[in-house]
Amino acid sequence: MPCDCVAVEGRAPHQNGCKKSANGAAAASHHPHRKTYDEETEGAEERHVNDLRYPDGSVRLRNPHIELMDQDILYHLALGSGSHDLVEMFGDVKFVCMGGTPKRMEQFAHTIMAEIGHKLPCGTTLQDISQFSYRYSMYKVGPVLSVSHGMGIPSVGILLHELIKLMYHARVREPVFFRIGTCGGVGYEGGTVVISEEAVDGSLKNALDVNVLGNTISRPAKLDKRLVRELRGLADPEDPYDTVTGKTMCTYDFYEGQGRLDGAFCEFNESDKMEYLERIHKAGVVNIEMESLAFAALTHHAGIKAAVVCVxxxxxxxxxxxxxxxxxxxxxxxxxxxxxxxxxxxxxQMKGRLSLDGHGSIAVKSPRRFKLVQQESETYD
Known part of the structure; x- marks a missing residue:
């Protein structure tokens, strides 16, 4: 059987790495033109992402009702499409970095500011853009948003709905979302950095089940494979700790849901716990936390590239x-x-965009609506 590879510029067939087996067939593992499983899945992910964006790369909402609204109030962020000039405030955003606590994300904002050489105007400090929501904190450092997401799937889910809408209203092009957090390792010592390949629930299902109007909808909890590979490649061999990849199990609870024996309630024993942890470890689970399932499912559903990096x-x-x-x-x-x-x-650095000036200030479009949005966010329960 002849090889089906074609001549590559300057090369004849069979000179570009293609090897034949004894019966004359090309060995698939060495064939440069045959896509691997990872390449095919990455290609499918790229097509999925592109299908959910406008031609210029900006976020397209999967909700026809938003465009018909007079204004869209993002209650839990204390922002609104009618009260704030969201394009002016957030149109240059490229990265949205999320973590559990307001303090941690304020620290992250200062860290990334130093890393990218971002300068604040003289006499100013970083501003918590969502301070009047009293729920989440948000800091803008040039093209980077640093946002606290609270604890658990409900909290991160609410935030993601509003952040995705914020990306839409601000006409942000091709944003990348990161969740930065902590977790429990499964077979890995404390201090190990884990990059999630995918998120699964307590029964190892790779999807988030959402009850909508009494019906259960399963949304795939996928993360961007190429982003995972690129992050893994940035692990420094000199780092005094390991950086690994694997499945992340996301639970709805810190105690019983994660098989802990130290909660207020526990109706299983040490043997039951260890059998479960060993089973999920053999299935490829390397860590456990409480947000990745919603984070992966909602970003994937929105066509936004995302990654989860925990310690x-x-x-x-x-x-x-x-x-x-x-x-x-x-x-x-x-x-x-x-x-x-x-x-x-x-x-x-690749884009030549380091040492950026500016500071995530509030751009008010309508003072009256601005005040109403603040009042709504303060009283909304």
């Missing part, structure tokens, strides 16, 4: 409680931040 605080195969000293935990929590900063800095 383990303990190995769950060895215990349930976090016992490392605070100063150690503080250093560990900087490790995912360093990796994401490397990615952002490299991207901006």
């Amino acid at each position: 383990t605080l303990l190995d769950r195969l060895k215990g349930d409680q976090v016992l490392a000293p605070k100063e150690v935990l503080d250093e560990w929590q900087q490790r995912p931040t360093k990796l994401v900063c490397r990615y952002i800095k490299r991207y901006l």
Whole structure:
């Protein structure tokens, strides 16, 4: 059987790495023109993302009702499409970085500001754009948004709905979302950085089940494979810790849902717990947390490239409680931040966009509506 490869510029067939087996067939593992599984899935992901964007790369909402509204109030961010000039405020955003607590994301904002050489106008400081929401904190550092997402699937889900709408109203092109956080390792010691390949629930299902009007809808919880590979490639061999990839199990609960024996309720024993943890470990789960399933499912559904980078605080195969000293935990929590900063800095260097001026200030479109949005966010329950 003849080889089906074609001549590559300057080369004849069979000189570009193609090898024949004994029966004359090209060996698939060495064929330069046969796509691997990863390449095919990455191609499918690219097509999915492109299908959900406008031709200029900006985010397209999967909700026809928004365009018919007089204004869209983002309650939990204390922003609105009628009250704020969202294009002016956020139109240059490229990266949205999310983490659990307001303090951690304020620290991240200062870190990324130093990394990319962002300068604030003299006499100004970073501003919490969503301070009047009293729910989430948001800081803008040039093309980077740093936002706290709270704890658990409901909290991160609410935030993502409004952040995705914010991207739409601001006409942001090809945004990249990161979740930076902490987790429990499964077979990995505390301090290990984990880049999630995909998110699964407690039964290892790679989808988020959402109840809509009494019906259960399953949304695939996919993360961008190319982004995972690029992040993994930025792990420095000199780092005094391991950086690994694998499946992330996301639960709806910190105690029973994660198989802990130290909650207020526990109706299983140590043997049951260990059997479960060993089983999910063999299935490829390397860490456990509480936000990745919603984060992966909603960003994928919106056609937004996203990645989850966490640091383990303990190995769950060895215990349930976090016992490392605070100063150690503080250093560990900087490790995912360093990796994401490397990615952002490299991207901006390639685009020639380092040392950016400006400061995420509020751009008011309508003072009356601006005041109403603040009042709505303060009183909304």
